[in-house]
Amino acid sequence: MSSQVTLEKITNLCKRRGLIFQSSELYGGFNGFWDYGPYGTAMRRAVEATWWDYMVEQRENVVGQDSTIICHPQVWKASGHVDQFADIMVDNKDSKKRYRIDNLLEQQSEEVLAKVAELMGSETDIGKLEAAFETKLQEGENIDSVLLDAKVIDPSTDKVGDWTPPRQFNLMMQTYVGPVFSEENKAYLRAETCQPIFVNFQTICNSTRQKLPFGIAQTGKAFRNEINPRNFTFRSREFNQMEMEFFCHSDDSMDWYNFWRDQRLAFYSDVLKFKPESMRTHDHDKLAHYAKAAMDIEFEFPFGWGELEGIHHRGTWDLSQHAEFSGQKQEYFDQARNEKYIPTVVETSVGLDRLMLALLCEAYDEDEAETAKDGKEVEGRVVMRFPAIIAPVQVAILPLSKKLAEGARELHAKLKPFFRSEYDEAQSIGKRYRRQDEIGTPFCLTFDFDSLEDNCVTVRERDSMSQERVAIDKLANYLMDKIRG
C-alpha cells in the first residue's frame, strides 16, 4: 500500500471512474449496500474467476457448487446462526457505552444479579437470565426498567447506568417464503455461503465419485444485518464470499490445515502480487470448542489491519450438527482405511468485496510523469498498479490520430476476444494514457502512421511508461505472456 493512499481517495476514484458507488444513490443511498459499475464489475468478476481457477479448475480434488441464497430455515438453526447471531444489547446513556447483556451481567455483584433475577423471575445463572430476557422480549413483555430498578453498574464508570431498554439485535436477514407473512413461513438469507456446502456434502459425494480427502467450493452472496456498516465496502450488509470446505480424516486434518494455509498465502503473494509487508497472519487466541486451529489473513487498509480471509479447522462440528437436526447420518465410508467416520473440515473463506478493496488500496499510487504543459516538466499522475490478470481493462487501443481510427479499430476487433480491452480516440494521446493509468490498464497499444507501413504498434507499459515496438501478428502471444507472468 502506498503511503499516500487514503480511503477518501479510493472512494472518490471509485465513484468518479465507475468502479464502486453507493447503492440507490438516486434515493439518498442505502446504508451498507454498494453497487459495482462497469469497471468494478469487470474487475470483481476477474478476481472471482482467478480464485475459482486457482482453487477449483486447476485441482483434481476440489469441485464446485452453487446453492440458493434462501435455504430451509433448519439449516441456520443447525449451524447456530439463528441463536448466536441474535444478541441482546443495552446502552448506557450516561457513559455512551453499549454492552451485550450477558457481558454486562457477568460483571455485576451478586446482590445486583440477584435483584435482576428476582425482577426477571429467573435464576441467577447468566445463561438462564439471558434466555429469560430473550423470552420476555419476544413475548412483548415490558422489561424496559429492569436494569434501572436493579441498579446495574456500568463497569466503565463503576456507577449505576442510565440504561436504555434491552433490545434484540438479529444479524440474520429475514424474509417470508410464500404469500403469507407468518411465523412458520419465516426464512433467512444465508449469512455465509459454506452451510449449503455441508448440507449438500452427501449428495455431492455420491454424484461425483470423489473420495476423501476432497473439497467443495462455492462463491456467492451472503447477508448480515451489521449493526454499523463502516469503511466503504469493508463491512457491508450484502457481500460476496468465496469459500472452500475441505473434507478429510481427522488424523490428517492438521496437515491439510497447513497445506491450505500455505496455498492461500501463495495466492495472495504469487497470483495477486500483494507485497509481503501489506499482509500478515493472525492466529486466533480463542478457539471454538470443536476447532483445532484457526487463523486470519489480514491486509493493512488505510483504516488499519482488517481480515480478508479466515482459515478454520472446523472439526466435525457442522456435519454433526446437520446430522442431529436432520436425523440423517453424515458419515463417510473410507475404503482405504476400512473405516466409517464423520469427515473433519478445513475451511478457507474469503470476503470478495474486502479483497477488491484491498486490491484497490494496494494498487493505488501517485507518481510523476513528464508533461507537455507550459512551464512544467513533470506532473503528478494517479496510477492503479493492478496485476494484469485482474485489471478492469487489460489492453487499451489508442490511435495516435483520429485519422488512424480504421486501422486501430481493426486491431481492437482482433484483440477483443482474448483480452478485456477498450478503444479510445478522444483527445490527446497523453491524456488517454493518464485516463488508462487511473483505471490501472497495464498495456496501451498506440497505432501510429508507421503502423500502416510496418504492421507494428507501440506497446506502452503502465508502471514504467516505457515503450516497445511489437509486430501486430505477434501481439496476442506477447500480451498473453506478459499478463500471465
Add this chain to the structure above:
RNA sequence: GCGAGUGUAGCUCAAUGGUAGAGCAUCACCUUGCCAAGGUGAAUGUUGUGAGUUCGAGUCUCAUCACUCGCUCCA
C-alpha cells in the same frame, strides 16, 4: 444504536439572510503526431430530503436520510 462533525454541478470547493459561482472532468468542433498542450463553444443544480421561521433561506430552527470520526459490534 449513542455522541461529535459533514452534506452546494460528475469531482474538489466558493458564495455577509438578498441574482447560486470557479477550477478540474464531460461533450462538440478546430488544432495537435507518444505522456493530462492550446483555442472556440455547449451541457450540467428543486443547494441530500421534508417541514418551519422570515418580505426573502445554500446560510437560521426542527425532523429525516447518507457519509466521516469516536464508542459499540464483528464466525
